[in-house]
Amino acid sequence: MNLTVQTHPEYAVVTPAGRITATVAPRLRQAVDALIDDGAVRVVLDLSETQFIDSSGLGAIIGALKAARIAGGDLRIAAVTDPVRRVLKLTNLDRVLREHETPESAFRGE
Amino acid sequence: MESDGSRRLRGVADERFLEQVHHLLADIGEEVRGAPGYTAEDDEALGLFELAVAEIAANVVEHAETRNGVPVHVDFTVRAADGLFEAIFTDDAIFAPPTLDGVHMPDVEAESGRGLALAAAVLDELVHHPVEAGAGNHWELRRRR
Numbered sequence: 001m002n003l004t005v006q007t008h009p010e011y012a013v014v015t016p017a018g019r020i021t022a023t024v025a026p027r028l029r030q031a032v033d034a035l036i037d038d039g040a041v042r043v044v045l046d047l048s049e050t051q052f053i054d055s056s057g058l059g060a061i062i063g064a065l066k067a068a069r070i071a072g073g074d075l076r077i078a079a080v081t082d083p084v085r086r087v088l089k090l091t092n093l094d095r096v097l098r099e100h101e102t103p104e105s106a107f108r109g110e
Numbered sequence: 111m112e113s114d115g116s117r118r119l120r121g122v123a124d125e126r127f128l129e130q131v132h133h134l135l136a137d138i139g140e141e142v143r144g145a146p147g148y149t150a151e152d153d154e155a156l157g158l159f160e161l162a163v164a165e166i167a168a169n170v171v172e173h174a175e176t177r178n179g180v181p182v183h184v185d186f187t188v189r190a191a192d193g194l195f196e197a198i199f200t201d202d203a204i205f206a207p208p209t210l211d212g213v214h215m216p217d218v219e220a221e222s223g224r225g226l227a228l229a230a231a232v233l234d235e236l237v238h239h240p241v242e243a244g245a246g247n248h249w250e251l252r253r254r255r
Contacts, residue, residue: 022168054164055224083157
């Protein structure tokens with residue numbers, strides 16, 4: 001998994017490319033934690049390049065979501081691919097992680 | 111590749127093994143996706159099968175690490191046959207209950223505990239039993255396509 005982080009004035013975008021699995025999930029969590037530590041508490045996870053996620057990856061996202069909310073921000077997901085959408089539905093996480101079409105639209109209008 | 115078209119991995123049940131399982135899954139995925147007559151339904155079945163294999167592989171490695179520093183060995187076989195995806199794991203760790211009875215999806219706020227529930231949900235057949243009395247773990251995973 002390659003991880004890209006981009007910061008914008010209103011939010012930050014984390015883009016994991018490839019497979020989010022048990023061996024790499026901690027890196028995703030650390031990337032979001034580092035943003036929150038720097039005060040970037042509004043985070044978009046751009047999943048357009050993620051074709052696979054397992055339960056460790058989901059755990060990392062839920063942990064990051066909770067950390068962002070505790071810091072007064074939020075974590076939102078954007079550009080979700082079909083394989084990832086299926087896993088979110090199977091685990092009922094689509095109820096707490098609402099999809100946004102693009103990273104740009106995730107925090108638009110709050 | 112084995113004579114029946116299956117792929118096999120043997121080694122110590124550690125993070126490296128987990129990565130090798132993912133590489134093998136990616137190889138098989140590429141092979142299957144390139145075959146004539148491959149459908150969108152096949153693709154969904156393959157994706158969910160890969161997920162189940164990843165979850166069981168992670169479970170094997172997680173329990174292997176609790177064995178007082180003694181390396182646990184695991185034997186993994188995976189194959190894409192006509193109408194079926196199948197994987198088998200056999201390790202020499204202490205048999206790790208709980209069994210699959212009563213596995214359920216945890217609350218949405220949980221940060222762990224979804225692995226077995228996910229595997230059970232996406233497979234047509236998931237079997238887990240000791241290799242012999244109280245010793246070793248044998249897993250069989252099957253998903254129709």
